[in-house]
Amino acid sequence: MAMKGSIMLDHGAGGKASAELVGGLFAKHLGNEVLGQMDDAAVLSPPPGRLAVSTDSFVVDPIFFPGGNIGSLAVHGTVNDVAMRGATPLYLTVGFVLEEGLAISDLERVVASMAEAAKEAGVMVVAGDTKVVGRGQADKLFINTTGIGVIPDGLEIGASQAIPGDAVLVSGTVGDHGVTIMASREGLGLDAPIASDSASLNHLAAGLIAACPGLRTLRDPTRGGLATALNEIAATSGVSIELDEAAIPIDPAVAGVCELLGLDPLYLANEGKLICIVEAEQAPAALAAMRADAHGKGAAIIGHCGGERAGRVWINTSVGGRRILDMLSGEPLPRIC
């Protein structure tokens, strides 16, 4: 039966109320043999290979949005960060900061989504923590997740691996998550058919790794969007990148809301898309591998790497012009993840 009422300071005090919350809610959804040990630390025996570790805190506002919520996002975001290094994500730790007064039913929805997302990604939640703070000291709830994965020996995938001549691909439409959050917050465009793309990409990444020995870089373009992620790759790898604007997939409804709000989808966050840089000859294989995955149906080849002016990203505009595609600069970012 679902728990009723609101979070009180007691729920974080380590006493009876805490135990009820842990037993009645967290264990019910996230429980497994490791978590069930209820000891001070989880003890794990990872398979051979190098470990990839990533941590992220999630403070998205609103906590529920079309296409997901802060819970599913906290799993997807960290799973993806681990997967972008070529690792198989295995374990997740979860820390909650709850604001006094949060509806327990809302917390339960969030935790249930986390469990579902973890199951889909094939990761096990091995440690967790909950703190409660007074009203106004946090906003509803914040979640930190840390992901641990294993990289097979010999696999080198990273933002520094791109070389001139490589092809640049993206796994689908860009800007969906960012525009959905902005529109939810502005109370605008809610009837537009837009939703966050929040999803775990580890299976898609595994398919790519299997299909393309010439895979150089995987990157999930979250904050700052496609434009910022590509600028980071260009700078880290010491290449230039040349894009074809007309080839970049953008959902028409997303484009419409962006036009309305004065936003550029190339700078908006994605939570279920990846950029893939691969040896040019393997671009068709990479495209096929992505399109074979549920989260890569809209994949496209969007450009290539060059050798001149390292660090610069150029875009050939749809109307036939050419310009720089810069990093995001200046604007303070709202809480989108």
Next chain:
Amino acid sequence: MKHVDEYRDPAMAKELAAQIRRASKTPVRFMELCGTHTMALARHGLHTMLPPTVAMVSGPGCPVCVTATEEIDRAVKLAQTPGVVVATFGDLVRVPGSHGSLAAQRAAGAAVEVVYSPLDAVALAERRSGEQVVFLGIGFETTAPTVAAALLTAEKQGLTNFSVLSAHKLLPPALAALLAGPDLGLGGFLCPGHVTTVIGTACYQPVAHERGLPCVVAGFEPTDVLASILMLVNQVEQGRSEVEIQYKRAVHAQGNPAAMALMNQVFEPVDAPWRGLGHIPASGLALREAYAHLDAARRFDVDVPPAKDHPGCRCGDVLRGLIPPPECKLFAGVCTPSSPLGPCMVSAEGTCAAWHRYRRDE
């Protein structure tokens, strides 16, 4: 979004660019008067589609950029006044005055609020009835009528804690001042669609007929801009100089008399300081005597010492089309969109910002 796509049609854009290349024989420089055109040219890379014979130069049409340092200084002084909340548009808070920007005042604890429309500022005054809300009004004839409307709303509501500090500018006097200044070797003007919807085309007639410079009132989508440049090139090649309207779906030759009447009811022309252009007679707007009680310049002490600009900033020369931004020694190295030294780097429509963002290597 069909409406927008229609004006971004790649085939149409490429065809227009080809027509410009075929038509243009004489080397010519056109000035775009409006910051939105500067941004459209750079963002869509339209300048790269033009033949070497056609050069585009930016003019003084970005409202944030032409706001004088002393006008920022006055707003900063108001923000430092206890009990006063300064409300204005987002870009303006980052423009440096003689002693820092409104954003710096806000960081130091002053009440500075960003609003999206003048009516938001009126609503702010209703909510914060214990404080004096001053709206810093900037912009050309496109914005001034909306500020006039907000002011009348505040008056109707009997709000005693709302006032306007007007730093509005008028386009025709600036155009005249520009033409009276050093010869820029211009061959015509790409005229601002939005301002012209309000003021009409009368002010361009002497430019076309007495100065012999073609004028085309242009829309803001890529094919609008290219079609307008083609119209300018055709005038040059055919030896004509006329006022033509490309942006027919929004602009009428007589403008919008109702908006002008609203503006003229509340405001009257006064001499005004422009960044880069100095004082231009009858080029700004002040509140008329009948609305003196809503005038922040009368309600508060806004006297400021003579303004000090950053010594190296060449915004003035950029705004008059004398130099492209990379000729400023501070461009990109010292002055960037995240730490701007002049307003042309602050505003999203500023020429320096457009070059930095889209054309840094040219």
